[in-house]
Amino acid sequence: MRSPFFIRVVGRDHSLPAVARARRARFRALSVSFVILVATVFPASANPVIIGSKKFTESYVLGEIARRALNDAGVATEHRQGMGGTIILWQALQGGQIDAYPEYTGTIAQEILKNGQQLSFHEIRDALGKFGVGMTEPLGFDNTYALVMRRSEAQRLGIRTISDLRKHPELKVGLTHEFLDRQDGWRPLRERYGLPQQSVIGIDHALGYAALANGSIDLKDAYSTDAKIEENDLVVLEDDLRFFPKYEAVFLFRSSMSPGAISALRRLEGALDEKRMIHLNVEAERTKNYTFAANLYFEGGERSASSVGESFPHKLARWTLRHLELAGFSLLLSVVIGIPLGIIASRGGLIGQGILGFASVVQTIPSLALLALLVPLPFFGISVRTAIAALFLYGLLPIVRNTASGLQDIPRSLRESAVALGLSPFTRLWEIYLPMASRSILSGIKTSAVINIGTATLAALIGAGGLGEPILSGLNLNDHATILEGAVPAALLALLVQWFFDVLDRVLIPKGLRI
Amino acid sequence: MSALVKLVDVSKRYADATALHSTNLSVERGETTILIGPSGCGKSTLLRLIIRLIEPDSGSIEFDGEPITSDTIGELRRRIGYVIQEGGLFPHLTARANVLLMARHIGKSEDETQNRLVELCELTRFSVNLLSRYPVELSGGQRQRVGLMRALMLSPELLLLDEPLGALDPLVRASLQKDLKEIFARLQQTVLFVTHDLAEATYFGDDIVLMKEGRIIQRGSATVLRERPADPFVLEFINAQRGVTLT
Numbered sequence: 001m002r003s004p005f006f007i008r009v010v011g012r013d014h015s016l017p018a019v020a021r022a023r024r025a026r027f028r029a030l031s032v033s034f035v036i037l038v039a040t041v042f043p044a045s046a047n048p049v050i051i052g053s054k055k056f057t058e059s060y061v062l063g064e065i066a067r068r069a070l071n072d073a074g075v076a077t078e079h080r081q082g083m084g085g086t087i088i089l090w091q092a093l094q095g096g097q098i099d100a101y102p103e104y105t106g107t108i109a110q111e112i113l114k115n116g117q118q119l120s121f122h123e124i125r126d127a128l129g130k131f132g133v134g135m136t137e138p139l140g141f142d143n144t145y146a147l148v149m150r151r152s153e154a155q156r157l158g159i160r161t162i163s164d165l166r167k168h169p170e171l172k173v174g175l176t177h178e179f180l181d182r183q184d185g186w187r188p189l190r191e192r193y194g195l196p197q198q199s200v201i202g203i204d205h206a207l208g209y210a211a212l213a214n215g216s217i218d219l220k221d222a223y224s225t226d227a228k229i230e231e232n233d234l235v236v237l238e239d240d241l242r243f244f245p246k247y248e249a250v251f252l253f254r255s256s257m258s259p260g261a262i263s264a265l266r267r268l269e270g271a272l273d274e275k276r277m278i279h280l281n282v283e284a285e286r287t288k289n290y291t292f293a294a295n296l297y298f299e300g301g302e303r304s305a306s307s308v309g310e311s312f313p314h315k316l317a318r319w320t321l322r323h324l325e326l327a328g329f330s331l332l333l334s335v336v337i338g339i340p341l342g343i344i345a346s347r348g349g350l351i352g353q354g355i356l357g358f359a360s361v362v363q364t365i366p367s368l369a370l371l372a373l374l375v376p377l378p379f380f381g382i383s384v385r386t387a388i389a390a391l392f393l394y395g396l397l398p399i400v401r402n403t404a405s406g407l408q409d410i411p412r413s414l415r416e417s418a419v420a421l422g423l424s425p426f427t428r429l430w431e432i433y434l435p436m437a438s439r440s441i442l443s444g445i446k447t448s449a450v451i452n453i454g455t456a457t458l459a460a461l462i463g464a465g466g467l468g469e470p471i472l473s474g475l476n477l478n479d480h481a482t483i484l485e486g487a488v489p490a491a492l493l494a495l496l497v498q499w500f501f502d503v504l505d506r507v508l509i510p511k512g513l514r515i
Numbered sequence: 516m517s518a519l520v521k522l523v524d525v526s527k528r529y530a531d532a533t534a535l536h537s538t539n540l541s542v543e544r545g546e547t548t549i550l551i552g553p554s555g556c557g558k559s560t561l562l563r564l565i566i567r568l569i570e571p572d573s574g575s576i577e578f579d580g581e582p583i584t585s586d587t588i589g590e591l592r593r594r595i596g597y598v599i600q601e602g603g604l605f606p607h608l609t610a611r612a613n614v615l616l617m618a619r620h621i622g623k624s625e626d627e628t629q630n631r632l633v634e635l636c637e638l639t640r641f642s643v644n645l646l647s648r649y650p651v652e653l654s655g656g657q658r659q660r661v662g663l664m665r666a667l668m669l670s671p672e673l674l675l676l677d678e679p680l681g682a683l684d685p686l687v688r689a690s691l692q693k694d695l696k697e698i699f700a701r702l703q704q705t706v707l708f709v710t711h712d713l714a715e716a717t718y719f720g721d722d723i724v725l726m727k728e729g730r731i732i733q734r735g736s737a738t739v740l741r742e743r744p745a746d747p748f749v750l751e752f753i754n755a756q757r758g759v760t761l762t
Contacts, residue, residue, distance in 0.1 A: 417603035420566045421617050421665070422592030431616075435607045510607035512649035 048076035052098035055082040062102035064294030073264035100253035106245040137269040138248040161240040169196035174217030227281035323466035327452040334395030342403020359397040387459035395448035402444025406437030446501040525574035552726035596671040602662025611646040656687040713756035
């Protein structure tokens with residue numbers, strides 16, 4: 001829960017773990033050749049434990065706490081930050097791309113087990129066991145959903161409880177997309193309380209606070225441990241009809257995880273009360289440093305050398321390199337596969353229309369939805385592979401279409417001259433048609449490259465890194481400087497790529513076509 | 516001497532119209548045969564059938580006694596030169612690369628092709644200095660000369676020209692006509708020449724084939740066509756053209 005994003009995934013895999021493992025093994029065998037191709041991008045490591053987290057401050061902090069706890073216990077651990085919504089994390093846990101992540105009991109019952117009734121803690125644990133997933137005892141705080149308003153506004157209108165909202169139908173409501181869709185979200189809440197508000201919009205969690213502050217909206221959803229409540233002088237409306245279920249924080253983990261790792265995780269049980277969690281959240285948002293906030297949990301506020309994290313130039317280099325890796329590798333795939341598809345499409349007919357149709361349809365899928373569709377597939381999951389596959393698909397259309405139209409624009413008389421000369425079909429294509437279409441093909445590749453640089457920022461949603469990382473966390477922290485740390489380099493990169501391809505045009509387009 | 520090209524009962528239909536009715540035609544070795552007629556009469560179709568850019572619906576086409584089929588055309592295209600309006604040059608290749616394209620493709624030696632290139636430049640009165648230019652840097656007449664060189668590169672037995680001078684201004688056209696005629700005579704080239712201009716046809720020879728609506732109406736010299744027209748259309752065509760060419 002708790003993520004501003006909620007992604008509905010079709011065809012969720014409910015099969016038994018053993019079956020799932022067997023199926024995965026088969027897919028792995030099938031995809032060996034592709035693995036060789038991508039091996040350079042995904043070097044094999046000694047299988048560290050992977051902790052996932054959702055895209056909001058508290059989840060980041062809990063993820064960091066778990067990483068530190070496991071590392072202190074001698075278990076090699078990595079933390080993939082801000083991987084998106086509940087379903088993505090749950091799929092990743094089942095698929096083995098991550099080994100553990102922080103979750104809330106209410107979310108487990110409502111969203112994962114899809115059980116409308118109130119389940120007891122033990123019933124939840126038993127149900128999860130059937131998926132090969134274990135659950136720690138509660139960490140010690142309850143982070144339930146809440147509706148919040150500006151304090152001044154609430155006092156002026158005399159609103160204290162959710163029931164009081166019935167008398168104020170004019171209030172503008174801005175909710176996270178996840179809350180709008182949840183089975184314990186807005187719709188049943190409105191029904192239970194008989195709320196009359198008509199103006200309801202979906203808005204990103206972090207942006208929603210800004211909207212609330214400037215009066216664009218009057219009411220939004222929040223979490224009871226949210227640092228923003230204190231910072232922005234908001235009030236939590238009392239849930240007088242006891243609508244929201246309990247949201248006790250726990251860690252979910254794969255039952256197959258090593259006993260050492262499990263026991264290290266379980267040492268966190270009952271050790272974090274609500275007040276402490278709010279403090280850690282506030283610290284994380286103040287310092288923009290989750291590692292630092294997590295270390296407060298262990299060290300009582302002392303800043304160790306390692307907790308400061310890497311320097312900005314180092315981070316920027318890491319983001320940029322990863323960004324180029326994502327965009328470059330996916331572009332290469334788009335070119336290698338897109339040009340032959342464009343050649344086939346240029347011949348028209350059903351197959352040609354099918355190829356262009358497919359590439360166009362892919363373009364219309366929102367990037368977040370495309371990521372969500374790829375994540376449940378065995379080979380992909382939460383990984384750089386998925387980001388590259390999505391970028392590759394987006395990069396396909398400009399290249400396919402420009403290759404096809406560039407070839408189709410060659411005058412018939414010139415095609416016939418090539419045939420009449422007696423050139424073989426391959427020579428005609430390679431030495432005559434493709435060079436003549438080169439300007440169009442290259443401009444397609446250029447479009448793809450620039451689109452990919454922009455879209456690659458979304459890779460951060462599934463923990464694949466890149467310049468989207470600061471953009472996402474900046475969005476989450478409502479911190480413009482952090483957003484710009486990613487957005488400015490990404491824009492510069494796009495300009496650089498544009499310039500690079502302008503130079504490439506001069507090298508690759510035959511001189512006779514440029515005069 | 517037997518005919519180099521022989522069409523027997525060849526016809527071609529498109530979805531909506533017949534481009535060529537069942538037609539017989541022979542092209543004699545060393546001669547220039549002119550195909551003439553109004554637009555859409557089937558003269559270009561006939562040329563395109565010989566070089567197999569299109570497949571005939573019926574009948575057979577023989578080249579040097581062998582039937583032309585999809586299987587044999589690959590080899591035969593090297594023995595046939597084909598020139599279209601504007602020359603059909605590839606814009607991304609220099610004049611030299613255009614001319615040498617096919618020779619390089621079949622792996623002719625560099626010495627041989629260079630000698631041939633110089634020979635062709637002399638033959639077509641094309642300055643060697645212009646060989647490194649791209650088609651857009653050449654005039655219409657120069658492009659046509661390069662197109663001709665390309666067609667003649669492999670010393671083809673048959674030269675097909677589809678209104679090669681159609682897009683040129685009158686002065687350039689006249690000088691190219693003169694050069695072409697000399698070249699054909701010098702090479703004793705077998706030529707099938709498509710034009711819609713009777714003056715041009717008369718200039719190139721006395722074996723004129725007049726076509727109309729996918730049929731051959733009459734074959735003979737200009738004098739024969741004028742004095743013994745086989746059909747009222749022949750006179751009509753000649754008179755229409757004379758009015759233009761004499762003024």
